[in-house]
Amino acid sequence: MRKAHEEFIDGYEGKLPLKMINEVKANIPDDITKETLEKIMEQIVSRYNESKVHAGEAIGIITSQSIGEPGTQMTLDTFHFAGVSEMNVTVGLPRIIEIFDARKTISTPLMEVFLKPQYNKPEAVKKVALHLKETKIEETVAEIAINILDQTLTIQLKKNILEGLEMKPSDVSALIKAKVKKLNVKTEGDTIIVTYEGKPEEVKEIYLIKEKIKNIRLRGVKGIRQVLPVKRGEEYVILTAGTNLKDVLEQEEVDAKRTTTNDIYEIREVLGIEAARQAVLNEVDKVIEAQGLNINVRHIMLVADMMCGNGEVKGITRYGVIGEKASVLARASFETPIKHIIDASLIGERDELNSVIENVLINQTVPLGTGLPGLVVKVKGEAKDGKE
Amino acid sequence: MVTEIYLNNKFLGVVDNGKAFAEDFRESRRKGTLDPSVNVCYDKDNEEIHIESTEGRAQRPLLVLKDGKILLEEKHLKQLEEGKISWKDLVKQGIVEFLDALEEENALVAYSEKEITPKHTHLEISPSALCGIVTSLVPFANFNQPPRLIIGSKNQKQSLGFYAGNYPIRLDMDISLLHYPQVPIVRTKVHDLIHLEQHPAGQNVVLAIMSYDGYTIEDALVINRSSLDRGLYRSTYFRPVETEELRYSGGLVDEICIPDKDVKGYRTEHEYRLLEEDGIIFPEAKAAEGDVVIGKTSPPRFLSSLDEYNLSAGSRRESATSLSHGEQGVADLVIVTENEEGNRLVRVRLREEMVPELGDKFTSRHGQKGVVGLVVPQADMPFSASGVVPDIIFSPHGIPSRMTISHLLEMIGGKVAAMNGRIVEGTIFEGEPEEKLRQELLSLGFREDGTEEFYHGRTGKKMEARIFVGHMHFLRLKYLAANKLHSRARGPVQLLTRQPTEGKAKEGGLRLGEMEKDTFIAHGAALLLKERFDSDKTLVCICERCGLPAVEDRYKNRKYCPVCGEGIEVNYIEVSYAFKLLLDELKSLGISPSIKLKSKY
Structure with missing residues (x-):
């Protein structure tokens, strides 16, 4: 790529995110003219701005509706592995609830163990599986x-x-x-x-x-109750009932880059909060996929961000995300109102009425959409009473 | 090992051989020593015997087998036919016995005589005994998915018909009576067994399975107006109006009469015009909405002890019963009697003719219910090559997903029955075979698949597709649109919350609930949301000093705060009354919810 082009694209720093700029650089053909590049960049910037969420968009409500509506079509059953006892998987709505509540002990802990290429032969896989099972x-x-x-x-x-x-x-x-x-x-x-x-x-x-x-x-590894080697495409994967991410990753034969568990808390402990956020995304996506539903990943990203925002995994419960809302009225209108009102009155809490629920409650315009903008009058000169 | 015996879940004792004991027990029941309502079950796994004699267990009759032989013989049947013995005798002789859910665990029941092996203990009397009474009324039920039968029988229970012959002198209220009810032409044996011809429900109509513009969407039905004009599915609805003369403390009583003009809450003379001297509407009077049906006055409320000596105080209240919004009818039956407490009781039955209209509910006997979507003049209805115009058009989309084959079979059967002037047999597992019905239809000059060439009602053009038509027993259900219709713009509010009342009877509003609220927020329609929720908005003045609601006395033109006293500055805020109520309730809990106001901009 010509240097001039690269410099031109770099000029868009601030207008576009860095990741996008790098992507453009990597994909622009070398023999492009300056005019075409300008047009392309203009298009990119306008598309980027168009796809940004507008100020005052109720993304939280839209997310909850977008997850809630397909949620009504989910099954309530658990899925059983034929022939293998103890190997059943919670799927559908119960699993979604489990993930969003951030339960410490999940009902069916499971691991997907990938192996390094040199161990990817039937006998070797069997041996590894046997060594994993407690x-x-x-x-x-x-x-x-x-x-x-x-x-x-x-x-x-x-x-x-x-x-x-x-x-x-x-x-x-x-x-x-x-x-x-x-x-x-x-x-x-x-x-x-x-x-x-x-x-x-x-x-x-x-x-x-x-x-x-x-x-x-x-x-074997502590906590791995069952093992089940499965052929997935060309590759063998070991599914396990029971999880112990830390110890399994330490095994020599295991491909630590791809091996995962469905226990989000364990991922948080072993791999950190960013991995936990990704785990929330993956686990929810798995359920949605299995049910044949279609939910835009941005909605789930928002939920995952809320859950992992301050470094710990918090559930969408009155102890987790909702318990940390700033407004007393908002918390009280969710669950256990008495507890929240008493606690608030004991320390003389102050509600700034900045969010949606509390404004619906007192019948004021909610600070969203058409309720967001206000009129600002620029007063020329001094007012009569001498104040500005 | 001994077996424990429980009688109605109470421990009774033990026996050595549980199985033999249970057999003996059954034998003595068959001999008539024990009542047929007693059941016994031998639980092999837990070595327990349970004997049940309590009420409320569902039992079903089965033929008893002994060593693989049926005890019921030819001679019994002959005697039954001649009326020499009855069902009870069969039970007494142990030929038939009743099993409950528990004893069924010990039984092996054969469905038909062919199946019987020495292992079997009982034989089903008839495969059709599998269903309950209402479910047995569904013709060709064995072609259906079981859930549809359940839905179908639930629907049938709601149908309008001729429920009792002595209805003119009965006191049933809130009930409908179908005019010209008919006996189904495709029916089951059970229909005759329970003498349903004496209490028919529904009518046999010509049904076409096709769409009519968009008016058959979501199971809607299109009805022929001319059929309605000829009296199809007309019914009479009986509306109850009743009141009683209550007794109050102090010997005061209500009085049923035409209220005097000086009673509190007197309406207008016009509204009392239908009352006779005794304060009750006269029979055959046409009452419209707002008219008083039973006049009544009550003693004054809140009579304090001082008032008793005060002659002028305590004028009586008006408490007449009148027809509320949307109600009307002709006084049909007036009854004056006494209730259990000895109070005088007046009941008036109003009658109203209900012509089927948009929104009324109809169903076939196969769980295929629908609501009238359009009433079309006969001139606009599609017609067949032979000039037959259907009474009802039924949406084809209701068939594939619900798989009610019996619905289609009844239409073919109905066509055969109507054209041949005979009854078609449709008992479950024993119905006339489809092939036979089709052949008969063919011999009558129709296509054997039941379809016919049809012409468009308005253009007269021949339709490309052939339309499946047939006769079918259709039922009108008790849900009438006229009894549900309700709207409100302004109206009564609740005393406590100042929010609109709930329900049709109280002229209530339709709640814009939490999920509906969320849709407003999702659209960002903040100002519209505020407007929708301001049904209980109030102005509250807030004390600048303490932030609690202050008092404004407009009469004396002064403002004061219950906490800070006189001479304070107040500001007005507009909030929902429910929020003001919340503040008050918090205060009653000992929490001081102070409000700090600041300028919005």
Whole structure:
């Protein structure tokens, strides 16, 4: 591209956002004449100005209507994965409500684990999936016998399950030794014999140890209850029930750039607020897509911005976004009016009546649309009473 | 393992063999030792037996099978026909028994004789016993989606008809009576069983499935005006007017009479003109809106103890019952009686003829309801090659999505019935086969698919498409547009909030609700929104010093603040009365809602 063109386009800084200027630079052909470029830039500027939201446009109400109307057509069912127990997904309206309320514990936590290219083979995927799934010793045990007199536990392992996990009984005993202190662990074929080192303080101690051993994690990532490798196009993706973003991302085989969870709070903790905002967009978009609806992304962006505006994920609830409204009347007209009025009166709160609801309430023009502009009279000279 | 026995959910005791006990129990019920209304259920999973004898359980009759054999024999049927035995005898002999929802869990019911295996315990009396009484009235119901049958039977319950033969002396009010009701020509067995021919509802009309300009949009119907003029679907509506002579403390009573001119709230002489000496309208008097039907005076309200000695005070109040906005009718029946409290009670039944009009509701028996969208003179109605003009035009868009095949079958069946002068059988699962009806139609000289060549009513041009026409039993429903019509520009307001009242009876407004408010905001129509919501606007003067509402005494021409006293500066603001009320309520809670005013510009 000719330097003169680039400089000319740079002249539009301030009139157009930087991102747009760069885009124009990248797409303008080199052999363009100055006149054509001028015309193009004029067009871009006028289109850009046209597509800006007008002052006094009620974007909040329009957003809520734009989401609310298609929302009436959403299903209330949950979707079940055929054949896999525990793998169902909340979709439709319940999921939308869950996202916008910013629930801390969501009803069906799920992860989509992408793998690095070199692991994208059927056997490798299966292996990775197996390594992700949380397996406790309990699941590999056929029987645990307690001998109270000798204070010993005899653990009979299921060999076939252990083989499936590619582990040996000695691995299990090593784990037990590492996780629970003061134990003598012996391995004899498929059985592990655990005895207490020294004298136990109480007889029931051996029961507690048994429970502890049962809950030791043999393999996998904490919280990943189910795994389901799925072929998506050319690629294998592992879907999981239960989520643990931080630990899964640390796995060597996992492609950390694309792996996600549907738990927005977890994304906020692990990847930060901007990622959480994007997660809100993605999750809402997923639902809308699945229901075959069409909602402009700008509406959802507005909601996501409201939810993530101050660095924390807040829901559209009386504890979240609405609880932070400046106006007492606006808060009181949403939910729990008594609480808000009492709290406001205790500290002598002042309502500036700057927003919509409170002005509807007292029957004044709302500061929106035609209610926004006022007349300003420029008085020439001094007024009679000497004031300006 | 023992089985626990519960009688009406109360623990009774235990038995060793639950299954055998339940069998024994049933056997003794079939022998007549136990009442047929008692049901027993053996719950194998929980080892429990539940015996139910309470009221309010729905039961249904089934034929009893023993080792895969029906107990009902040929001889029983013969005896039934001869009238030697009755249904009750069959129950007593254990040939038929009633099961409730619980005992059905232990039963395996065969739908037809062919299905019976040794495992079956009962046989359905008839497949049509599957439906309730009203649902059984839908012809060819087995061709429909079940939800449509439910909707269809709900609609039928609202239909106008000949509900009772002694209606002239009955006191039913707010009810309609259809003129010239007809028996359907396509009907089910149940129709005869419940003697519906004695209480017919609806009429058989010629129905064409086609559109008529835009007037069939959203299930609207187009009706032939000439048919209406000939009396189609006319009905009489009976409107109740009643009042009672209440007794008040102090021995004061209401009096039903023509009010004296000196009572408080006397209307005009004209409005009392229909009353006879006893204060009640005379039969066959034509009352219009505003006319008094029953005159009445009441003792004065708020009678203080001092007033009792005051002869001049306490003139009586007028409390007559008159026809409110949009009501009219002819006094049909006047009844003077006493109610449970021994008060004199007067009821007047007004009659009004209701000719079908725009907005009245009609339905077929298949859940295909619609509202009259246009009344067209016969001259403008489409007509068939043979000159038949439909009574009603029904929108074709109502058919595909609702899949009411029975609606179409009834039209073919109705055509056959009308042309052949016979009744077409349409009982569920047992109706006349479609093929047979089509062949019969063909033999009558019609196209076998029921369509006919039609001509446009106004241009006379032949229509490109053939129109599906047939006869059908159509019902008029009790929702009449005349009883719903209502409008308001100005009118009464509520005492507390000064907002318009709600509902037709109180001449109320139509609420512009929260979602409607949002649409104004979304359009940015702020000033229009303010105007729409100013039905309760008031001027409130605010004390400059404390910000609480002040008092303006126009009589004495002074302004003062209940808090700050005299000599204050006040400013007027225009707010909704509801907001002023909110301020007052806050004050009563001990919260001081002070308002600081500043200039807007």
